[in-house]
Amino acid sequence: MESLANLECFVRSAEAGGFSGAARRLGLTPAAVSRNVAHLERNLGVRLFHRSTRSLTLTETGERFLLALRDDLAGVQAAIAAVAGGDQPAGVLRVSMSLTFGADVVLPLLPEFLARYPLVRPDWRFENRQVDLVAEGYDAAIGGGFDLPVGFVARPLAPAHIVAVASPSLLEGRALPSHPAELSGWSGVVMRSDTTGRIREWTFRNPAGEEAPARLAQSVVVNDPAAVRQAARLGLGVAMLAMPDVVADLATGRLVRLAPRWWADAGAISIYYSSRAQLPAKTRAFVDHVVEQFRRERLADRFDGSLG
Template structure:
C-alpha cells in the first residue's frame, strides 16, 4: 500500500496543477512533492502526470486514479483530524471564507452566540470577495454565491439573493421616481464590471409577480468592479445602481439609499454554505454548519436579502 504522504502529494498536485503550489499548501518543498509523486508512479507502475516546464497535467491513468482516491483520502484526513477533537466539544481553529458585506452584516453579529456554544473554537475568518480554492487553500468552509461546486464539496443553500435598484435621496431630489424599467434611460448609471469575464454587466429586472427579465436602459456614468464600492458611490449621490441586497439592505433601512421600483429585482443566485464532502467532518466544522443553517432559518436573515 502506498504511503499516505505519497497519495496526499499526488492529490494536491492534481488540484493545484503544479508541484510548487501543492508544496505551499502542504508546507513542504516542491522537490519533496515531486519526489513523492515519482515514488507513487513507481509504486503503481504507470505515469500519472505529463510534465513540462510550463505545466503539469494528469494523464488518462492519473485522472482515473484521482477519481478513485480523492474521496477515500479526504475521509482519512477527516478521521485523522477528527480524532484530535473531543466529539462532544468542537475545538481548534475554524478557517472560513466569506464576502465582506456578508461577513460584517450577517456573520460577525453572530460571533458571540457561536462562541458561547463552542468556546474552544477559534474563528479564523477571511473577508474576501473572491472565488477561493476551498480544499487547496485549507479552508474548513466558505459562504458566498457563484461558487463552482468542485469535486468533493457540498453546498447548503441558505437563501436566495436578489439585486435591486437604488439611489440616494440627494440624487433623486428634483427627479421623478422611475415607474417602469424604461424610465432609467435618462438616469446616470453606476455599472458593474465582472471580475471573472471583464465585461460590463447589462441591467435587467423582473417583476415580482411572474414575468421574465426585462432589459433596463441606462446612461453609464461610472463603471466599478466591486459591489461595496458601487453601493458607496450610490450613497454619495453619483447615480442609480443595481446592488445585491447584502450590500444594500442596511442602507435602505437607514434611509441612505432609496429602493427604486419596489417589487422589481434581478436574481443573483443562491447564497450557500460550502464545505468538504466528508463522512466524518471535524466537530468544529459540523458545529459551524449546523449553527449557520439554523440561524439563517430562524433569524429572518433570508428576508433581508430577498428583493421580492
C-alpha cells in the same frame, strides 16, 4: 509504512496542479511539499508526477495511485481528527465569500460560533468569485449564481434579489422612479464582470408577474459590488445591488430604493461544500451554525426584495 505527511502532500499537489497551491493549503513551503513528494516517489520506487518548469502533471501510475488513495486519506484524516479532538470541531476553517456580504452579514455570526467551538481557527477569504473548493483547499464557500459541479452540496440561505438604489443627495429635487423604464434617464454606477468583461444588465419583475428591463447609463464602471455601493453612497449614480449589500443603508436612509415594487431575481445565496462522506466536524459545525443563524434572525425575509 509511508508517512501521512508525504501522502497528503502528493494528494494536495495533484488536486492543486502544483506544489505552490498545495503548500498554501497545507501551510508549508513549496520546497517542503516538493521534498515530501520526492521522498514518497523514492520510497515507492515510481514516478508520480511529470515535472517541467511550467507544469506538474500526474503520470499514469500517479493517476491510479491518486484514485486509490484520495478517499482513504480523507477517512484517515477524519479518524485522526476525531481521536485528537474527541469529535470536537477543530482546526483551520477556510471559507470564501464576497467582501460586502461576508463582512456585513457573515462576520457578525463569528463571535458566537467561536465561543461554541474555540478550537476552530477561521482563515477566511473575501473575494467576489466562485472558487474551486477542492483544488484551492476551501472547506466551504458562500455566494450566489454559481454552477456547482457534481459532488457538491448547496444549502440556500436567502434569495439574491437585485434592487435599484441611490443616495438622497442624488434624488434631491427630482421625482422618484416608480418603474424600471424610468431609470434610463439617470446616471448609473454599473459593474463589469472580471470573467466576461461585460456590463451586467437586469430584467426586473413585480408581484403581479410583469417584467421590464432596467437599464442605466454607464456613467461610472467598476468591478466589485463594494465599489458600486460606495459610489452610490457618494451620489455618483443609481446602482443595482443585492439586498444584503444595501439593507442596512436602506434602514438608515443612507440609500433610497427606487421602483420599490420591482426587483430582479439572481437565484439564491447559498453555503456550499463538498458532499464527501467524511465531512470534517469543523465544516459541518460551521454550515449548521450559519444555516441556523439565518433561520433564527429571519435574514431570508430581510433580504427579500419582493417585499418592497
